[in-house]
Amino acid sequence: MRLLAAVCALVLCAAPARAYEFLTGYETAPTVAAALERVKAQPEKHVLVYFGASEFSPACKEARAILNSDRVRNKLRPNYVVVNIDLFAPTKEEREVIDQVRVSWAPVLVFLTGNGTRVAYSRQLRSEREALQLDEYVSQRQYAMSTVGNKVMGQGFDTRQLAKLAAEARVVPGTAPIDDRPRLKDVLAQEHVRLSGDDMRKLLPGKRMLKENQDWFLTMDLKERKLLVAEGKRKNGRGQMEGSGQWYVTKKGKFCVELRTRGVDEHWCRHVFRAGGTYYAVKDLRPTRVAYRFSLQ
Numbered sequence: 001m002r003l004l005a006a007v008c009a010l011v012l013c014a015a016p017a018r019a020y021e022f023l024t025g026y027e028t029a030p031t032v033a034a035a036l037e038r039v040k041a042q043p044e045k046h047v048l049v050y051f052g053a054s055e056f057s058p059a060c061k062e063a064r065a066i067l068n069s070d071r072v073r074n075k076l077r078p079n080y081v082v083v084n085i086d087l088f089a090p091t092k093e094e095r096e097v098i099d100q101v102r103v104s105w106a107p108v109l110v111f112l113t114g115n116g117t118r119v120a121y122s123r124q125l126r127s128e129r130e131a132l133q134l135d136e137y138v139s140q141r142q143y144a145m146s147t148v149g150n151k152v153m154g155q156g157f158d159t160r161q162l163a164k165l166a167a168e169a170r171v172v173p174g175t176a177p178i179d180d181r182p183r184l185k186d187v188l189a190q191e192h193v194r195l196s197g198d199d200m201r202k203l204l205p206g207k208r209m210l211k212e213n214q215d216w217f218l219t220m221d222l223k224e225r226k227l228l229v230a231e232g233k234r235k236n237g238r239g240q241m242e243g244s245g246q247w248y249v250t251k252k253g254k255f256c257v258e259l260r261t262r263g264v265d266e267h268w269c270r271h272v273f274r275a276g277g278t279y280y281a282v283k284d285l286r287p288t289r290v291a292y293r294f295s296l297q
Contacts, residue, residue, distance in 0.1 A: 022052040022064050025073050026082040032097055032112075035081040039114035046111050046119070046138055048080040051098070053088045053106035056210045056217050058278040058295050059182070063107040063125040072131045079139040080111075087235065088217060095237060104214060104235055105180040105293075111138045119143040123180050126190065181214075182280070184273075185287035192275040197253035200272060203296070204247070204255070211281075211294035216264060220257070222247050230259055230266075255281065 021028075026048075029035035035047040050067075052060045066072055085094045087106050101110065111120040120138050125131050137143060195203070209220040218232040228245040243261030250256060256269040270281035273291070280291040 022050050022060075022084045022086070023048075023067050023082050025068065026077050026080065028082045028084065030083075031093055032083050035083050036112065036114055036116055038081050039112075042081075043114055044079075046080055046113060047083065048076075049083045049085060049097070049101075049110040049112065051085050051087055051103045051106055051108040051110070053212075053217075054086050055088045056212050056295070057106045057293065058276070059124060059293060060106040062276060062278075063109075066125050066128055066131050069128060072128050072135075075132060076135050079135060090237070099236070101178060103178055103180055105182065105212070108178060108180045109134070110178070121178055123178075124182070124186065182291045182293060183287065184280070184282045184285065184289045184291050187273050187275050187280045187282075187291050188287065190275040192273050195253075195255075195272040195274060195279075197249045197251070200249045200253075200255050204249075208297040209294050210297065211292065213266070213292055216241075218264070218266070220247075220259075228257065228259060230261075230264075232264060 029038055029047075032047065032049060035049075039045045039047050052064065067076070085097060087098065087103070090098055098104075103110075105123075107124065109122045109125075110118060112118055120134070120143055122130075122134055125134075204222050205224055207222050209218075209222060211218045211220060212235075215235055216232045217235065218230055220228055220230045222228060226246045226248045228247045229243075230245065231240070231242045233240045241261055241264050243259060243264065245257065245259035245261075245266070247255070247257050250269060253271075254269040255272050257266050259266040268281075268283070270283060270292070271285065273280045273282070277295070279294050279296065281294065282289045282291045
């Protein structure tokens, strides 16, 4: 019994090795369970779980710049205990949280009460004003009076699992996953430009593309003569790949990739948009289409 108690204490309290700290200057906790325990003793606060990516995510960098600005941080800091989770390089404990909450893109902000209820989440922040509005919604408990959710919404956690949650440092998900995939309508809502075929033929040769899809983080070197060399790692941490293929731009101005190797099947042609420092590839121009993000080096 003493050994079991000691193991449980280590799972709950030990701080995992962390390679990246996304939100700085906030009160932080090493695990979700530790943050929940702290908020239970400070019921005026909420837990903010920030899912970011230390690689591959210009949108995450934009959100971090907003949340780490003096104006936003000074307003939010008294209201939250923050847990930073890196989707690109999570610890074992963080991988369990990612799998259970079913987050696969960055950034995603998840807000919890001290009893583990998810009261709001947001897939993207574009301005300090949006961040302050989100804080007002959560910190003033407007979610208790709201039945409408769009970019900010809550799903209930199973409070019957709280004892297990505290012991195992896990989050128990609600019935619905977080839909964290960006859509074309999100791109079009920003100041944006659609790249032409000529734009891409000039821009892409010799560039390194950092791209993600639903299952993989990919690095693709776009070489001359339309050659492509790629490597990647699965988002679930259960696989890596290396391979080669080709890329090209069609007469109709679509960017195309052909790559088939070790579980990766990237064979597609996409329209390309740029909004801010982020590029987006979409299959067609329907607003609800998933927009796959990439950056260029």
